[in-house]
Amino acid sequence: MSQxxxxxxxxxxxxxxxxxxxxxxxxxxxxxxxxxFIAIMGASGSGKSTMLNVLGCLxxxxxxxxxxxxxxxxxxxxxxxxxxxxxxxxxxxxxYNLLPRTTALENVELPLYYNNKITSKDRREKAIEALxxxxxxxxxxHMPNQMSGGQQQRVAIARALVNDPRVIxxxxxxxxxxxxxxxxxxxxxxxLNEKGKTIIFVTHEHEIARFMNRSVQFKDGLVARKDNFEKxxxxxxxxxxxxxxxxxx
Amino acid sequence: xxxSNLLKISMNAILRNTFRAFLTMLGIIIGVASVIAMLAIGQxxxxxxxxxxxxxxxxxxxIMPGDDRPGGVRMSSSxxxxxxxxxxxxxxxxxxAVSSVSPVVNSNGQAVFGNKNWPSNxxxxxxxxxxxxxxxxxxxxxxxxxxIKTYAKVCVIGRTIVENLFDENENPVGQTIRFGxxxxxxxxxxxxxxxxxxxxxxxDLILAPYTTIQKRILSITYIQSIFAxxxxxxxxxxxxxxITETLRQTHNIKSTSEDDFxxxxxxxxxxxxxxxxxxxxALLGAIAGISLLVGGIGIxxxxxxxxxxxxxxxxxRLAIGGRESxxxxxxxxxxxxxxxxxxxxxxxxxxxxxxxxxxxxxWPVVVTPASIIxxxxxxxxxxxxxxxxxxxxxxxxxxxxxxxxx
Numbered sequence: 001m002s003q004x005x006x007x008x009x010x011x012x013x014x015x016x017x018x019x020x021x022x023x024x025x026x027x028x029x030x031x032x033x034x035x036x037f038i039a040i041m042g043a044s045g046s047g048k049s050t051m052l053n054v055l056g057c058l059x060x061x062x063x064x065x066x067x068x069x070x071x072x073x074x075x076x077x078x079x080x081x082x083x084x085x086x087x088x089x090x091x092x093x094x095x096y097n098l099l100p101r102t103t104a105l106e107n108v109e110l111p112l113y114y115n116n117k118i119t120s121k122d123r124r125e126k127a128i129e130a131l132x133x134x135x136x137x138x139x140x141x142h143m144p145n146q147m148s149g150g151q152q153q154r155v156a157i158a159r160a161l162v163n164d165p166r167v168i169x170x171x172x173x174x175x176x177x178x179x180x181x182x183x184x185x186x187x188x189x190x191x192l193n194e195k196g197k198t199i200i201f202v203t204h205e206h207e208i209a210r211f212m213n214r215s216v217q218f219k220d221g222l223v224a225r226k227d228n229f230e231k232x233x234x235x236x237x238x239x240x241x242x243x244x245x246x247x248x249x
Numbered sequence: 250x251x252x253s254n255l256l257k258i259s260m261n262a263i264l265r266n267t268f269r270a271f272l273t274m275l276g277i278i279i280g281v282a283s284v285i286a287m288l289a290i291g292q293x294x295x296x297x298x299x300x301x302x303x304x305x306x307x308x309x310x311x312i313m314p315g316d317d318r319p320g321g322v323r324m325s326s327s328x329x330x331x332x333x334x335x336x337x338x339x340x341x342x343x344x345x346a347v348s349s350v351s352p353v354v355n356s357n358g359q360a361v362f363g364n365k366n367w368p369s370n371x372x373x374x375x376x377x378x379x380x381x382x383x384x385x386x387x388x389x390x391x392x393x394x395x396x397i398k399t400y401a402k403v404c405v406i407g408r409t410i411v412e413n414l415f416d417e418n419e420n421p422v423g424q425t426i427r428f429g430x431x432x433x434x435x436x437x438x439x440x441x442x443x444x445x446x447x448x449x450x451x452x453d454l455i456l457a458p459y460t461t462i463q464k465r466i467l468s469i470t471y472i473q474s475i476f477a478x479x480x481x482x483x484x485x486x487x488x489x490x491x492i493t494e495t496l497r498q499t500h501n502i503k504s505t506s507e508d509d510f511x512x513x514x515x516x517x518x519x520x521x522x523x524x525x526x527x528x529x530x531a532l533l534g535a536i537a538g539i540s541l542l543v544g545g546i547g548i549x550x551x552x553x554x555x556x557x558x559x560x561x562x563x564x565x566r567l568a569i570g571g572r573e574s575x576x577x578x579x580x581x582x583x584x585x586x587x588x589x590x591x592x593x594x595x596x597x598x599x600x601x602x603x604x605x606x607x608x609x610x611x612w613p614v615v616v617t618p619a620s621i622i623x624x625x626x627x628x629x630x631x632x633x634x635x636x637x638x639x640x641x642x643x644x645x646x647x648x649x650x651x652x653x654x655x
Contacts, residue, residue: 053649056568058567058568058648058649059649078572078573079572079573079574082567082570082571082572082573082575083570083572085568085569085570086569086570086571087570091565091568091569093565093652095561097561097562097564097565097652099265099562099565100265101265101266102261102265106261110565110566110569111569111570113254113257113258114254114566114569114570114571114572114575115570116254120253159569163570
């Protein structure tokens, strides 16, 4: 087995709110192997969002070390972190965060604009490929407001995929969607995971966490519980069992 | 990040909201257009004064009775009558730098021909006056020495007089018009000269021998003013000196006393008018410049609102790998593009409106390349200057907060 994609040791994160120091993370150890699909769970204030920000290189820990794909991020400058986010990470957000009045294709192309090495021809090809991968080849030229929530989230997933990242970070990616659409998104993520993508999924829903191999529960800035699921739920199967009036997949 | 990517990102951002972009640019468009148009009007009037100068000749000199120096009222009627024909003779004989000289007496009244009449001025001059004022004869002839000596009732008339007294196909030469109660035989017609820099019609005049006007109309023996011309433009100063000296002698003015006449040259007048029109141009430009400034503030305003409105977009760009400098540059390029595109449209609009001003109001306008370059540079500077603060605000956003911004 090669080295883990993500390796975290003794991460602490403090925030100063006025006079008080809030300990959001109080010593976290975590390793994520390549190809894992892992849930980070916890109630509000448990520190899971802070963890995600640190994992996403949006925030640097107060202490502790974080290796992403063999690179220790603690010593990196802001610009180097930006490059890391651009090339090694993909983000999926609860509220999609697509640019309005911009076609699906252009939204997916966006991360590649920040990579100098990619020509405009490559950019287009990779974006089309990513949209194919999420099953939206026929919606390429639609604007976000012409698409359903599920479709918008798939565009966002395609955007996270387009730079071929080492890890995809999803933050409550199904939080704004109904059950059926959530399952569709989970089916898509499971499909991508089976093809080898490492995915970290932040959620507070236990039900959703069961679609993953493993879950890590946060409480008060510490890991409270780790579960390994021998048999994960398969979203595609659940979908097939649901009474369907329309099948979007 | 390379520049074509950057440009494309900024273009896309602007094109996503075309109408707002247009409204933002409107301030700059109007500002630049008015700067161009105002400078064009200012330059145009300056140019037309300068054209006139070359048309009239810069070597024209006029001498008027009375001292024009400020410092109190000193115009007495006797002073206004101080100029005599002997002065003209003296200038002609003694001033080597003066090539031509003519006395001038004038009277206004009604010119009548047939059943038509026209209020105008009649100028009593000698036969060198045409040369001094750079008038030319379209038809007929100038009056002769003999006609001056004999108080002949002959006249040379300008185009405006012809148009107002005669039918289109009538030949005025040889006809007799009346000025007041005196009949004058038209012996020549002047070519058209148009308006002068102050909008006076230079073709609305009747020229007759000064003797005739002095004796038959005004009943005076003095003359009202003297027109002369220096032999060349370079001799202007010398000519003025010589004339002053000569007139002081003929008027018996003691060396301690002030002149009882004043000598002015055309080039002096032109300099004065040029200075006035320069001030006017600067003033117009400054007023238009204020609207350009307001336009720039409009851009800052919109960019500022835009940064707030697009907080999540900025958060996203930061999350997917945009560096702070990329965000900063994107917003700077956006405001730069807005103001430069606005500037280009403004320049075109300025050119069009300058043309419109010429064709509708028939004001002379001159659009100089310098004013276009100036307007363009100002726009570029405005774009960067007023884009700076919003761009810095955008780049300084925390991606985590920006992504969660509602």
